[in-house]
Amino acid sequence: MTPLDYGLVLGFLLFMALAGLAVSRLIKDSDDFFVAGRELTPFILCATITATNLSMFHFVGMGGTAYKDGVSIIWQNWTGCMALVLSGIFVLPLMRRLKIRSIPEFLELRYTRGLRTLAGLFWGVRLSIYLGLLLYIASTAAIVITGWHSYAAWLAIFSLVSILYSVVGGAWAVAIMDSVQFVVMLAGGLIIFPVAMHLAGGIPAMWHRLSEVSPQYTTLVPATGNFSWLFVTSMMLLGFKFATVDQSILQRAFGARSPRVGAKGMVLSGLITTPMAFLWIFPGLAVAKAGPVNMKTDEAIPWLLRTHVSAVCVGALGFVLCGLVAAQISTITADVNSVATVLTSDVYRTLKRREPTQRELLRVVRYTSLLSGVLMLLVAWMFQYIGNAVKLNNIIVSILDMPLFVVTVVYGLWWRRTNWQGALAGFLLGGIASGICYAMYWDNIDHARQIAPIVSTLTALIVTPIVTLLTPPDRTDRAATMLSSIGRGNVDEGDADPFHLVPHSAIGKAGAIAVIVGFVLFITGVVCAPLSTATAGTLAVAGLLAVLIGGVVRVYSM
Amino acid sequence: MDWITMSVEIVGLIILVIWTFIPIQEFKAIFARLRSQHRESE
Numbered sequence: 070m071t072p073l074d075y076g077l078v079l080g081f082l083l084f085m086a087l088a089g090l091a092v093s094r095l096i097k098d099s100d101d102f103f104v105a106g107r108e109l110t111p112f113i114l115c116a117t118i119t120a121t122n123l124s125m126f127h128f129v130g131m132g133g134t135a136y137k138d139g140v141s142i143i144w145q146n147w148t149g150c151m152a153l154v155l156s157g158i159f160v161l162p163l164m165r166r167l168k169i170r171s172i173p174e175f176l177e178l179r180y181t182r183g184l185r186t187l188a189g190l191f192w193g194v195r196l197s198i199y200l201g202l203l204l205y206i207a208s209t210a211a212i213v214i215t216g217w218h219s220y221a222a223w224l225a226i227f228s229l230v231s232i233l234y235s236v237v238g239g240a241w242a243v244a245i246m247d248s249v250q251f252v253v254m255l256a257g258g259l260i261i262f263p264v265a266m267h268l269a270g271g272i273p274a275m276w277h278r279l280s281e282v283s284p285q286y287t288t289l290v291p292a293t294g295n296f297s298w299l300f301v302t303s304m305m306l307l308g309f310k311f312a313t314v315d316q317s318i319l320q321r322a323f324g325a326r327s328p329r330v331g332a333k334g335m336v337l338s339g340l341i342t343t344p345m346a347f348l349w350i351f352p353g354l355a356v357a358k359a360g361p362v363n364m365k366t367d368e369a370i371p372w373l374l375r376t377h378v379s380a381v382c383v384g385a386l387g388f389v390l391c392g393l394v395a396a397q398i399s400t401i402t403a404d405v406n407s408v409a410t411v412l413t414s415d416v417y418r419t420l421k422r423r424e425p426t427q428r429e430l431l432r433v434v435r436y437t438s439l440l441s442g443v444l445m446l447l448v449a450w451m452f453q454y455i456g457n458a459v460k461l462n463n464i465i466v467s468i469l470d471m472p473l474f475v476v477t478v479v480y481g482l483w484w485r486r487t488n489w490q491g492a493l494a495g496f497l498l499g500g501i502a503s504g505i506c507y508a509m510y511w512d513n514i515d516h517a518r519q520i521a522p523i524v525s526t527l528t529a530l531i532v533t534p535i536v537t538l539l540t541p542p543d544r545t546d547r548a549a550t551m552l553s554s555i556g557r558g559n560v561d562e563g564d565a566d567p568f569h570l571v572p573h574s575a576i577g578k579a580g581a582i583a584v585i586v587g588f589v590l591f592i593t594g595v596v597c598a599p600l601s602t603a604t605a606g607t608l609a610v611a612g613l614l615a616v617l618i619g620g621v622v623r624v625y626s627m
Numbered sequence: 628m629d630w631i632t633m634s635v636e637i638v639g640l641i642i643l644v645i646w647t648f649i650p651i652q653e654f655k656a657i658f659a660r661l662r663s664q665h666r667e668s669e
Binding site: 106110113115245251255256258259263266267341344345348351 | 631643
């Protein structure tokens with residue numbers, strides 16, 4: 070790295086910290102801090118959701134996985150894109166109507182306050198571990214790329230900037246800076262991509278050579294292996310969770326000005342992330358074709374940056390690193406904001422006897438932002454001794470996330486009879502079933518990772534209705550009131566551009582049908598993989614395209 | 628540069644241009660509205 074590269078990265082970090090601080094005057098009350106005053110518009114929302122979603126893990130981790138295992142890892146992104154569209158149309162508008170700030174808050178409105186506190190604590194711990202992982206990845210990648218071997222220094226640099234403006238500027242700072250970071254991140258990706266493709270001699274030559282080396286490399290939906298059709302199915306389930314109950318993604322969408330704006334933001338994010346996935350998957354394949362063999366997964370992209378991107382021109386590596394830093398900081402700051410929100414709104418507030426004042430809430434949320442930053446640093450510090458941080462995070466994600474999706478969305482929104490006893494049992498037993506999967510397949514953790522989300526989903530799907538039917542129905546009208554206020558035909562008062570669950574226009578109906586047909590086509594394709602991988606890939610991609618196009622048509626029509 | 632690489636680059640550049648200019652316009656409109664609301668409340 071040249072002094073110019075270092076200068077660019079440090080200048081960009083300084084700019085982000087100062088700009089983030091400058092927006093602190095926008096924070097007038099707790100809604101400004103939690104959900105940016107619910108003022109966000111479609112393109113800003115799209116940028117902030119996408120920047121929150123994408124991190125260095127995509128550019129370095131997933132690019133490296135493509136280098137080792139081939140193109141099918143792309144479904145980890147593409148299933149998420151489909152889930153964003155489906156959630157944007159069928160789930161987010163309903164939740165946005167409730168004017169909530171978090172998923173645990175939804176659980177109180179739907180079930181009981183106790184479940185809100187429990188889910189708040191779960192998200193607080195779960196996101197803190199994820200934050201530690203993000204910081205760990207950023208710092209270790211910075212060491213490999215720059216050659217400056219000071220883990221503590223990189224931890225300090227990354228955490229200082231992100232904690233600083235999350236504590237002061239809240240969701241407003243996150244939204245504004247995410248919009249800038251999204252552009253810088255994309256620009257960085259657009260420099261890496263042609264350099265990598267030039268190295269590989271062009272995409273057709275790369276594809277031809279890799280399919281000769283191993284057909285697995287170029288099979289979109291393989292029948293066997295660590296990234297087989299079973300993996301794609303698990304990713305689709307986790308994608309639903311990510312787009313419907315993931316606090317850091319949903320909290321951005323709750324900042325939408327109206328339900329329709331929220332739907333547009335999510336659908337646009339799914340639409341633009343789909344082609345962007347090529348920017349980190351294909352460079353990994355290019356290194357597999359033209360780079361050294363037997364590198365570790367996480368070394369492939371740093372090798373490309375060090376040896377080829379830096380040779381483009383002076384400052385090119387620095388600019389690309391700004392893009393990677395932007396990707397990472399945008400995710401970290403959004404998650405710090407989310408941890409602070411759940412700890413303040415769902416834990417502190419529910420445990421307190423009296424309703425806190427706005428001033429008190431703002432003070433507490435700044436303390437909890439600071440606390441989440443400290444937790445992130447502690448976890449990141451521990452990860453350097455534990456090792457295998459990505460696998461550990463995947464285990465945590467697949468244990469309790471899917472049961473939360475089942476009790477919140479599947480039964481919470483679509484089956485009125487579900488009571489808090491059923492929801493609690495489904496949530497906990499689903500998690501336990503997933504834990505048993507890991508215990509049984511500890512020696513083959515990749516297989517456990519494929520089946521654990523499926524097992525936990527099925528367990529929660531079965532246990533929740535059984536316990537609900539075996540226990541007395543909820544005597545309060547809590548669920549009925551909430552569900553009837555967001556159901557079919559209801560729209561926000563004074564909303565000039567309402568979003569109806571069932572579309573009113575023929576074009577809107579055609580869009581919704583295209584989404585449903587596309588999703589069925591995708592599922593059919595994926596389960597076809599053991600019979601014909603060629604048919605599976607074609608059907609799955611056709612389904613993906615139908616979901617994306619149908620989604621855009623649906624949100625832009627009545 | 629082959630046509631697939633070129634296509635991905637062009638799509639990426641289009642997204643880059645759109646998401647550089649439209650959010651700026653949207654932020655300008657939001658801040659103008661917030662300022663006018665603030666003045667009215669005073």
